Amino acid sequence: MLRDLVHAVKYDERRTLAAALAPLLIRNAGDSIAAGALLVPVPLHPWRQWSRGFNQADDIARAIARHARSVSVVHALRRVRHTRPQSDLDAGARRRNVRGAFALAGWTPRSRRRRAGRLADRHVVLVDDVMTTGATLEACAEVLREAGAREVSAVTLARVVSPAQRSR
Numbered sequence: 001m002l003r004d005l006v007h008a009v010k011y012d013e014r015r016t017l018a019a020a021l022a023p024l025l026i027r028n029a030g031d032s033i034a035a036g037a038l039l040v041p042v043p044l045h046p047w048r049q050w051s052r053g054f055n056q057a058d059d060i061a062r063a064i065a066r067h068a069r070s071v072s073v074v075h076a077l078r079r080v081r082h083t084r085p086q087s088d089l090d091a092g093a094r095r096r097n098v099r100g101a102f103a104l105a106g107w108t109p110r111s112r113r114r115r116a117g118r119l120a121d122r123h124v125v126l127v128d129d130v131m132t133t134g135a136t137l138e139a140c141a142e143v144l145r146e147a148g149a150r151e152v153s154a155v156t157l158a159r160v161v162s163p164a165q166r167s168r
Helices: 002-010 016-028 046-052 056-068 091-098 109-119 135-146
Strands: 038-041 077-079 102-104 123-131 151-159
Touching: 002 016, 002 056, 002 123, 002 151, 016 056, 016 151, 038 056, 056 123, 056 151, 077 135, 091 135, 102 109, 102 135, 123 135, 135 151
Parallel strands: 038 123, 123 151
Antiparallel strands: 077 102
16 A cells, blocks of 8 residues: 555655655654754656656655644755666665765855755755665765764655565
């Protein structure tokens, strides 16, 4: 059932589902979505966002912000190179695939400094649809920490658990 919901949000343009799922995410995120936190959606490559027409992580982040009201959405990251879809790759290939794929948003040094200033010493919550190995979230968190974020956590609609993890 959750898989169907995630696929509907991600591929079927069922964008209103993000708003319906936001209260559940907030309730289950614990302290991750604390007052004053900055929500940073994981960016798509511009070509992928153009072809899809939306970024599901952005929809989810905006829905959380509307319900939590004490957090704000900041587009602090940009994807600087097109990557293969992660779903086709094993854990090691996923890490290699996203290594260096993200940078601080802004096209000029001045705009990147402004963005970094907004992140400095703040709790930043990355928002994405699914976490499998965490490679994408780790790559994004690295950029945010280098920009001065005090703490980086993540909220996703779903987490894929491998058969080995399920048996523990």
